[in-house]
Amino acid sequence: MKISRGAGKDPTRLIAGIAPSEYKVYDYLEQTAASTQTRDIAIEFVQKCKEYNLAKAEILNILNIRPSCEAALYPIIEDWDIRFSVEEGKEEEELGLLKTICQVLPPPPSVMESDEGIGVEEEDNPDEQQKKAME
Known part of the structure; x- marks a missing residue:
């Protein structure tokens, strides 16, 4: 994903002043399906x-x-x-x-990470929570 206006977390890539709301939007979009598309x-x-x-x-x-x-x-x-x-x-x-x-x-x-073996933490995985609740 290409970072626009330096919204990434890497401080060396800052091009312009970034508002805190832009960081929040960037963090949200990183987790959506649109973040992996070109x-x-x-x-x-x-x-x-x-x-x-x-x-x-x-x-x-x-x-x-x-x-x-x-x-x-x-x-x-x-x-x-x-x-x-x-x-x-x-x-x-x-x-x-x-x-x-x-x-x-x-x-x-999130699907890409779990497919690659990185996995999803148990607290973020609703299926795991449901299995534990049923035990």
């Missing part, structure tokens, strides 16, 4: 979404949220039932859109 990835995704006839706002929300299942995608797409109904061929479009999202957009940082 301009080229976004452009490629927009091009591939043309076949699904999505609105610009829907594409932007998908880029920002990076849903990986139908349940997460459903609230983003307006009139989901009509546009991606169970009619012949529509279900394949839905699966194609989910496949495009997973292929083109990189996973969020």
Whole structure:
């Protein structure tokens, strides 16, 4: 991710005066799906979404949220039932859109870390908390 206006934590990279709120925004964005995306990835995704006839706002929300299942995608797409109904061929479009999202957009940082073996701390992992509560 490219750091704009020196908002990174490295004091040697400061280019201009940074407001404390910019640090907070940077820290928040570091943890979102959008932090792992580049301009080229976004452009490629927009091009591939043309076949699904999505609105610009829907594409932007998908880029920002990076849903990986139908349940997460459903609230983003307006009139989901009509546009991606169970009619012949529509279900394949839905699966194609989910496949495009997973292929083109990189996973969020927390997923990347756990895939790399870095792991997520137990207190941040709701599945682990739920397992311990059930024991």
